[in-house]
Amino acid sequence: MQALNYSKYDVLTMFRKDNGSVNPTAAQIEQFDTDLFDANDDTLLEIMGEEGIDTRKDNKSTVLLYSRFGAGNLSQRIRSACRYFNNTQKL
């Protein structure tokens, strides 16, 4: 598999939730990762910056994963995911 934009197991988790396939190909995962990047990354960078979160690959991946379970539009879900991320760092 080529290098992904987000952490592999976070991408696999999101793929499992959205697609349900138990036997994806590497190409499908890579395409899914690319789709995630195109749809979410600029909003992730903006809101993670506003919430004071380092925009490293692992942080972006975790926040993106959290955002898949929120309510509201993309920005609202990412904002909420950032706050969840920050609030759970020291648990």
Place this chain on the structure above:
Amino acid sequence: MLHLQFLRWFALICAGVVVACPQSIQAQSLFEILKPSWTFERHSYYDPLSAEPRAAEMKVLFPARSSSVPFAEHPGQSTVWDISVGDEIPVIGWTRGDKPEGEPTAQKKFGFGVWFPLSFHMIEDMSKDHSKPILDTDYRFGVMLKAQWGLPSKWGITHQSHIGIRYVPIAHESTHLGDEFTLNARIYGDAFQRVNVSYQYWELGGSFEPNFFQDGRLEAKFRGGIMHEAFHGGVGWYDAELLQPVGGTVTLSNRNIEPYVGAELFYSPDPDTGGLGPFLSLDYRNRTVYGYNRPSQSTPEQVEGSVNILAGIRHIRRGARITPSYYLRYYHGVNPAGQFRSQSNYQLYGFGVLFRF
């Protein structure tokens, strides 16, 4: 025929958009391109406005007050309940990019899908007439095509905005007076006319859905479109031959088009906690007042602007499958129920709940 021409253009445009994605075409076979992106999944392409009066949704208006209808047993306002039961069932769709269920298309991506709208609309007199008669029930079903384009995540002062179109190439509406209402109307003798309002139609609408302020929490929807009676051989909204009295006739309709505009604003609650968010929804239609007893079919009917306003709160709960909206509704204009569309200056207001799934 205009709608058939549009259907051809619509198919060509959809095909053109798919073909205009060279990277994807290089990367995927034709089979993969044509393979549906989703089937029987909810996707938020052109969801109906809360104020759309005959949307395929679950709405209960109770208690409510209504103007008296033609051939009611007693004059004066009555307490009613007005319910809509239905759904726009998502059948199949194609899109590119990230497509989590329940969401609109991703930024800079195009989505297209087929829906099966099916709904029932009933109004019942709960107060003034004998045996609390159901006044009218309307049934609707059809085929609905929706297409949506996700504008860039930040587009001017908006966030995650979308434009879209909704095209109903064919749908049917059948309307029926309540049986007890019909029995009560015997007091009018042969003056009571039971009209068979039953027709096919096509509909075309456009949508702009921008979101404003931080994180796009002020969600706006602007709509406009037309509905056109069709596929009825020039007959119109209803048959000339009356169901009652047997052998009686009425004048066929002349104006078979109804344009409309609508808008909705919703301020989303804090995404961390969910909660209640206020909304205001407006639908305005230039409706035809059915003229059953005009001198001839070429005689134009009256038209009347008909407004439906809903103001209330929507309860957003993270992870919940049902989103209720509680509202006050005010409707004024042509009676929207079945053969009562011959009644202008009709008024209906009350408290209601809309359930979205």
